[in-house]
Amino acid sequence: MQTIFAGNGILDQLFGATAISVPGTYYLGLSTTTISQNGTGATEPSGYAYARVGIPNTKSYFTVASGLSLSNSQQISFTESTGSWGTITHVFLSSDLTGGTMWFYAALSTPKVVQAYTTVTFGIGALVFYLE
Helix, strand or coil, X not given: CECHHHHHHHHHHHCCCCCCCCCCEEEEEEECCCCCCCCCCCCCCCCCCCCCEEEECCCCCECCCECCEXXXXXXXXXXXXXXXXXXXXXXXXXXXXXXXXXXXXXXXXXXXXXXXCCCCEECCCCCEEECC
């Protein structure tokens, strides 16, 4: 789902031709808490080799939108954890490696417990982002 920030930017571009600045790279983050549509509420793992993963904003990495959604068209993997990251319940796309503006987020259909020596990987089509 898009955040309010992204939704407002899309509407302003479509109605009034006010261009939005879209990131050239999105950064995929993980959250152990529920994310709100206003882009708040994310709690990322801290330490233990956790870092957001950069995804170039090209059609090589994302499918063509259909039915108000699109997904990842390449596998995306995080660095192997060196300790517990907790239970991951949500993912999000941000404009920056740390901080930044959150554009999209999604709840995982099945939360994932990440212990030490775990590599979090999302296969092709596993991440679906919607406009609502």
